[in-house]
Amino acid sequence: MGYKTMVGLEIHCELLTKSKIFCGCTTEFGGQPNTHCCPTCAGLPGELPRLNKGVVEYAAKACLALNCEIANSSSMERKSYYYADLPKGYQLSQLFVPLGARGYLDIQANGQDKRIRIRRIHMEEDVGKLVHDQSHDGSLVDYNRSGVPLIEIVTEPDISSAQEAEAFLTKLKAILQYIGVSDCKMEEGSLRCDVNITVKDTQTGKATKITEVKNLNSFKAVYKAIEYEEARHRKILEEGRLSTKQTRRWNDDLGKTTMMRTKGESQDYRFFSDASVLSVEIDDEEIQRIKASLPEMPDAKYKRFIEEYGLPEYDAGVLTGSKDLSEFFEDCAKIYGDAKTVSNWVMGDLLRLIKEKDVEIRDIKITPQQLASLLEYMDKGTISGAMAKKVFEEMFESGKDPGVIIKERGMVQISDEGKLREIIEEVIAQNPKSVEDYKGGKKKALGFLVGQTMKATKGSANPQLVNKLLKELLQS
Numbered sequence: 001m002g003y004k005t006m007v008g009l010e011i012h013c014e015l016l017t018k019s020k021i022f023c024g025c026t027t028e029f030g031g032q033p034n035t036h037c038c039p040t041c042a043g044l045p046g047e048l049p050r051l052n053k054g055v056v057e058y059a060a061k062a063c064l065a066l067n068c069e070i071a072n073s074s075s076m077e078r079k080s081y082y083y084a085d086l087p088k089g090y091q092l093s094q095l096f097v098p099l100g101a102r103g104y105l106d107i108q109a110n111g112q113d114k115r116i117r118i119r120r121i122h123m124e125e126d127v128g129k130l131v132h133d134q135s136h137d138g139s140l141v142d143y144n145r146s147g148v149p150l151i152e153i154v155t156e157p158d159i160s161s162a163q164e165a166e167a168f169l170t171k172l173k174a175i176l177q178y179i180g181v182s183d184c185k186m187e188e189g190s191l192r193c194d195v196n197i198t199v200k201d202t203q204t205g206k207a208t209k210i211t212e213v214k215n216l217n218s219f220k221a222v223y224k225a226i227e228y229e230e231a232r233h234r235k236i237l238e239e240g241r242l243s244t245k246q247t248r249r250w251n252d253d254l255g256k257t258t259m260m261r262t263k264g265e266s267q268d269y270r271f272f273s274d275a276s277v278l279s280v281e282i283d284d285e286e287i288q289r290i291k292a293s294l295p296e297m298p299d300a301k302y303k304r305f306i307e308e309y310g311l312p313e314y315d316a317g318v319l320t321g322s323k324d325l326s327e328f329f330e331d332c333a334k335i336y337g338d339a340k341t342v343s344n345w346v347m348g349d350l351l352r353l354i355k356e357k358d359v360e361i362r363d364i365k366i367t368p369q370q371l372a373s374l375l376e377y378m379d380k381g382t383i384s385g386a387m388a389k390k391v392f393e394e395m396f397e398s399g400k401d402p403g404v405i406i407k408e409r410g411m412v413q414i415s416d417e418g419k420l421r422e423i424i425e426e427v428i429a430q431n432p433k434s435v436e437d438y439k440g441g442k443k444k445a446l447g448f449l450v451g452q453t454m455k456a457t458k459g460s461a462n463p464q465l466v467n468k469l470l471k472e473l474l475q476s
């Protein structure tokens, strides 16, 4: 009884170099159609591609961060096919010797550690984009993207569930962002993922033919597509039907995959070397130099956050899941001192607002210095915890210093005993029933009276002081 799911991922990832892989055109996203291109991008006859050294360096960084061996000598080949977004009729890619191979990434899924092997990482150029515009007959072509550098990361079929695929992609994205080689924005297409899946009946040893799923534009879509295909493949095995090798497309609206084409045999791309592109040579010294330039990786930072700041594993995991978040936390913890309090605010209010307002961490207005300063206002008793939450929201919106907001809103916590005593005496006078309850031994009544006092002061009373004074006054 049992099925084994085997999933391999092919991930295309745009590199963040300023210029394209074979010319000086900008790689910037967007822009008017066909303004970021030149004859080399379009592959016009007579144009010679010149390999961008920065692309090799970025690709090598990714290879090393993903534990790959780097080939001292690799080359680029022509992958021949024609499509309107590829006017020169071939894409330059690395077939015979990829830049990196035999790597791995360790993940955690369903509470288990697992190593996913990476078969290869190679460099290639992106193609243009077809624009299907309703106002025109037919389609338009935008070549701005053609020649944008890509790496393709191909895993071994070691992934055995949708959860593992999600864990792999989440960690991969974090690593690529840590080393600064890609922004991994799936919505802008700078990270794209295809899924290869097959299911084996562990009893009979029979397996389905591989299905390739394309058009996955979010981690959620990858997750759902794997679940859908896993069920479809199992059904084929259960019913004893024959499967065919297929390419399918994920339809997010329908929540299912639909068939694009069957693959009788693999497409013949007629790979051959391109005499106009020199081979890529990297010696061991250069590899060591690039390796030494890598920053601290998520796993190492996770361990350090636990050791250095005494954070729980859960906190360390959330905070190091993103480079920007981990840096925000650490900058703030260094200023403020109490790391756990900072972690609570970052994981709580900060992440909540980031999610609600749908912004990137790097774009938020609030700074680590400002959060530290807010926490200090709380410690000094200038504002209460409830007030701090309100101030924080305004800081997030406007980027103003907490001191400015506190002053503007006149949000000063009432810590004046005389003034508070007057308010509490009034609360006691207005709530004789609760006072009686309290004196009769109902401790809950005290909480109600504290609440009434906080209400009367619009949340600006110092709660510890209210508690202390209430008890005193009730006993007298």
Ligand SMILES: [Zn+2]
Pocket (backbone or CB within 6 Å): 020, 023, 024, 025, 036, 037, 038, 039, 040, 041, 042, 147
């Ligand atoms: Zn160009």
